[in-house]
Amino acid sequence: MEQQKSNHLSTFNFDMKKFLLKSFYFIVILSSILEVTTRLVIDPVYFYSINPYLSPSALTHFKPEDLLIPEPEHIDLLFIGSSRVAASIEEEVFETNTSLKAINTGRGFFTGGTHYLALQEMIEKNPEFLSGTKVFIELPGGVIYPRDSAIAMYDVYEGSTHFLLPHISFKDVRHFWESRNSFKEKKELTLQFFFSSYRTYPFIREYKSRMYNRILSRFKEPVKENLSTDGGIKTESFDLAKETAINVAKRQIENQRKAKSIKIRELDKSIIASFNRLVRNHGGELILFEVPLHSIQKEAYSTPFAKKNKAVFRQWADQNNVKIVSTNDFIVNDKDFPDYWHLNKEKKLEFSRHLLDKL
Amino acid sequence: MLFNSFQFLVFLPVVFLLYGLLQTKKQQNIFILLSSYFFYGWWDWRFLSLIILSSCIDYWSAKKMQETNAPSARSGFLALSMIGNLGMLGFFKYFNFFSSSLQQALDSINVSYTPLALNIILPVGISFYTFQTMSYTIDVYKKRIQPTKDPIAFFTYVAFFPQLVAGPIERAHRLLPQFEKKRTFDYSTAISGAKLILWGFFKKLVIADNCAVLVNAIFINYPDKGSPELVLGSVFFAFQIYCDFSGYSDIAIGISRLFNISLMKNFDYPYFSKSMGEFWRRWHISLNTWFRDYLYIPLGGSRGTKLFVIRNIFIVFVTSGLWHGANWTFVIWGVLNAIYFLPSLFKKNQSNVEPNIFFSKATNFFRVVFTFSLTCIAWIFFRSATIEDALGYFTGILSLTPSENLSKYFFMLVTIVLFMLLEWKGRKKECPIDYPIKNTFLKYLYYSMFVYIIIFFGATEEQSFIYFQF
Numbered sequence: 142m143e144q145q146k147s148n149h150l151s152t153f154n155f156d157m158k159k160f161l162l163k164s165f166y167f168i169v170i171l172s173s174i175l176e177v178t179t180r181l182v183i184d185p186v187y188f189y190s191i192n193p194y195l196s197p198s199a200l201t202h203f204k205p206e207d208l209l210i211p212e213p214e215h216i217d218l219l220f221i222g223s224s225r226v227a228a229s230i231e232e233e234v235f236e237t238n239t240s241l242k243a244i245n246t247g248r249g250f251f252t253g254g255t256h257y258l259a260l261q262e263m264i265e266k267n268p269e270f271l272s273g274t275k276v277f278i279e280l281p282g283g284v285i286y287p288r289d290s291a292i293a294m295y296d297v298y299e300g301s302t303h304f305l306l307p308h309i310s311f312k313d314v315r316h317f318w319e320s321r322n323s324f325k326e327k328k329e330l331t332l333q334f335f336f337s338s339y340r341t342y343p344f345i346r347e348y349k350s351r352m353y354n355r356i357l358s359r360f361k362e363p364v365k366e367n368l369s370t371d372g373g374i375k376t377e378s379f380d381l382a383k384e385t386a387i388n389v390a391k392r393q394i395e396n397q398r399k400a401k402s403i404k405i406r407e408l409d410k411s412i413i414a415s416f417n418r419l420v421r422n423h424g425g426e427l428i429l430f431e432v433p434l435h436s437i438q439k440e441a442y443s444t445p446f447a448k449k450n451k452a453v454f455r456q457w458a459d460q461n462n463v464k465i466v467s468t469n470d471f472i473v474n475d476k477d478f479p480d481y482w483h484l485n486k487e488k489k490l491e492f493s494r495h496l497l498d499k500l
Numbered sequence: 501m502l503f504n505s506f507q508f509l510v511f512l513p514v515v516f517l518l519y520g521l522l523q524t525k526k527q528q529n530i531f532i533l534l535s536s537y538f539f540y541g542w543w544d545w546r547f548l549s550l551i552i553l554s555s556c557i558d559y560w561s562a563k564k565m566q567e568t569n570a571p572s573a574r575s576g577f578l579a580l581s582m583i584g585n586l587g588m589l590g591f592f593k594y595f596n597f598f599s600s601s602l603q604q605a606l607d608s609i610n611v612s613y614t615p616l617a618l619n620i621i622l623p624v625g626i627s628f629y630t631f632q633t634m635s636y637t638i639d640v641y642k643k644r645i646q647p648t649k650d651p652i653a654f655f656t657y658v659a660f661f662p663q664l665v666a667g668p669i670e671r672a673h674r675l676l677p678q679f680e681k682k683r684t685f686d687y688s689t690a691i692s693g694a695k696l697i698l699w700g701f702f703k704k705l706v707i708a709d710n711c712a713v714l715v716n717a718i719f720i721n722y723p724d725k726g727s728p729e730l731v732l733g734s735v736f737f738a739f740q741i742y743c744d745f746s747g748y749s750d751i752a753i754g755i756s757r758l759f760n761i762s763l764m765k766n767f768d769y770p771y772f773s774k775s776m777g778e779f780w781r782r783w784h785i786s787l788n789t790w791f792r793d794y795l796y797i798p799l800g801g802s803r804g805t806k807l808f809v810i811r812n813i814f815i816v817f818v819t820s821g822l823w824h825g826a827n828w829t830f831v832i833w834g835v836l837n838a839i840y841f842l843p844s845l846f847k848k849n850q851s852n853v854e855p856n857i858f859f860s861k862a863t864n865f866f867r868v869v870f871t872f873s874l875t876c877i878a879w880i881f882f883r884s885a886t887i888e889d890a891l892g893y894f895t896g897i898l899s900l901t902p903s904e905n906l907s908k909y910f911f912m913l914v915t916i917v918l919f920m921l922l923e924w925k926g927r928k929k930e931c932p933i934d935y936p937i938k939n940t941f942l943k944y945l946y947y948s949m950f951v952y953i954i955i956f957f958g959a960t961e962e963q964s965f966i967y968f969q970f
Binding site for chain 1: 517520684685686687690691694911941944945947948951952955956957
């Protein structure tokens with residue numbers, strides 16, 4: 142009878158409850174320690190490093206002393222854009238020749254929306270931030286999406302949700318769920334926003350690799366410079382870089398085929414118009430400028446569709462007193478783009494001087 | 501489904517919790533069986549037909565063997581089981597190999613032959629479950645065990661998911677009775693299992709997968725590498741394969757313990773062996789004892805003339821090589837190990853495995869280093885894609901050309917040294933990281949440290965377990 146009874150008892154006995162409870166405690170303690178440590182120790186460095194408005198070089202050349210300047214300084218020249226801007230503008234050229242404070246916030250995988258949120262956040266924290274500042278934005282190339290800026294400001298590139306983190310609040314997370322991003326990106330941003338250990342995990346691993354390299358370089362065998370450390374595409378293979386550049390250009394041309402031509406009045410609601418309002422309302426001036434392009438990208442930006450869009454855009458800029466600085470006369474060759482995308486260091490200095498002369 | 505995948509992270513807790521709700525042995529076995537088929541079918545559901553077919557053949561053959569006393573009929577049923585299992589294994593694993601080898605052989609005597617090459621996918625873990633199920637029919641034939649009357653228990657024995665694709669290769673007399681009775685959860689068994697799981701993941705993700713990145717780079721570009729780098733490549737591979745496979749075994753044993761199922765030990769700190777004979781008693785124990793019981797002893801074992809014993813040793817090691825893969829590199833690996841093994845065979849007063857007296861003399865240390873070096877030489881054949889590559893690799897080592905930028909291997913070497921120290925310190929225990937800490941919080945902290953190391957220092961790319969391909 143006893144035997145029969147025990148045969149019909151579930152495996153879920155006292156021991157199993159104890160095991161599950163202990164496993165739960167273990168996971169809670171493990172995650173809590175991780176979460177508290179990353180919040181206290183890693184977060185400040187992390188947020189600082191992914192915010193180009195505080196430290197444009199932190200992501201690639203972070204030093205602990207960078208943290209000693211936590212408040213934003215007033216700046217005179219602010220460059221905004223993609224990694225092409227990061228690779229084309231040397232702040233020192235402007236600072237030494239004009240004694241004006243310049244900052245280059247160009248960063249790969251930053252959308253216009255992310256830049257807008259970042260700038261807005263800087264102004265909220267320091268209202269004088271833009272007073273008298275000339276804000277330079279990379280002239281849009283192929284497709285110019287006339288999207289409502291209220292939605293477009295939450296647009297992110299795949300796998301780049303973390304760039305939004307320093308500039309958003311809980312309210313923005315809610316808006317992000319209404320944006321056009323994929324479910325994966327929405328889930329990522331939410332987890333990154335709420336869990337420090339989740340957002341800082343890849344950062345710690347990347348930082349660990351850098352520390353390895355730094356230690357190894359002390360063995361008198363310097364780490365070989367590569368495309369990645371030069372701030373280029375995240376690959377060390379030139380073939381892969383070329384393939385990526387070609388594929389992106391193809392995708393841009395494909396997107397142009399699908400997109401509708403913009404109308405001038407649609408641009409009033411776009412992110413660029415929001416930038417213009419934000420900058421002007423806070424005493425600054427918006428200037429658009431062309432960055433040097435590799436022939437692969439130039440081709441994508443020179444299709445009849447792109448040319449037509451650009452013409453409409455120039456019209457809009459004229460009507461809204463937004464200056465466009467043309468740099469067409471800057472002589473550049475494909476070999477000046479080692480990763481088929483970004484200018485090399487020598488040309489970066491040359492282009493910065495060229496742009497300065499134009500202003 | 502890989503153990504180191506997100507899917508498995510969901511699968512295991514769900515299976516474990518649901519299993520806890522079951523009340524009878526039958527329910528437990530049906531649930532484990534369905535979960536195992538789900539686990540296996542995750543790779544390719546078509547593979548399921550093979551495992552089900554193999555289980556059916558062996559269950560039926562063993563049952564029929566029991567029902568008859570006629571030796572010829574019993575032999576017939578055994579032959580049916582052997583043909584069924586080895587036929588499947590031979591077709592899926594060796595067809596293309598033998599076909600292309602035949603072509604090469606005929607080419608050498610100027611006979612034209614176009615090999616029939618079939619586009620065959622090798623089912624994951626076929627070598628493991630085939631051997632496991634074959635051991636059942638052989639044992640029934642030899643009357644070592646009685647055939648089971650419970651088909652569900654037998655099918656669960658063949659397909660039990662923790663050890664289905666890469667072992668340990670269990671014997672029916674050990675594992676089957678565990679499925680023939682109801683299991684109740686045992687706290688201390690589950691805790692010891694959880695520790696083994698942690699240690700297994702540590703070995704797999706921190707050591708094996710990090711070594712894999714370096715090993716792949718060295719073996720693919722071996723003509724451009726200097727001698728020191730090539731030597732390091734073989735050492736890293738020795739640790740990659742050890743940590744990969746023993747890591748898998750530890751995870752498998754650990755997971756089984758959560759279900760209160762005991763699996764056999766598969767590795768016993770093999771790199772602390774002082775001779776090749778000892779190495780083979782500590783490496784892949786479940787396979788080596790299988791070959792001992794089902795091939796070496798039936799061949800005559802060590803009874804007979806020296807030449808006869810040498811023949812048996814070579815047959816076992818060459819078969820073991822072929823079991824690992826359908827490639828001549830594995831055959832050479834087997835031959836090399838047979839040669840290495842011979843001195844142990846004829847040495848009188850063989851030392852037993854006594855890990856606590858290791859390194860008591862300096863000579864022991866050198867014997868361990870020497871044994872490890874021999875295994876590294878053999879591993880080069882195991883890892884190389886072709887014999888030409890392996891010979892090229894050796895030529896590279898012997899060329900004594902210098903290597904540039906060796907410092908990139910510094911961290912991996914430090915990690916391996918720390919790992920070996922950890923194993924050395926815990927060599928008397930089943931799980932070297934198992935330390936009795938009374939304070940609960942400190943205990944959690946101690947084991948958390950290994951989780952953090954896995955999270956932050958483990959390789960990020962999901963690498964399959966090497967032995968899945970066998």
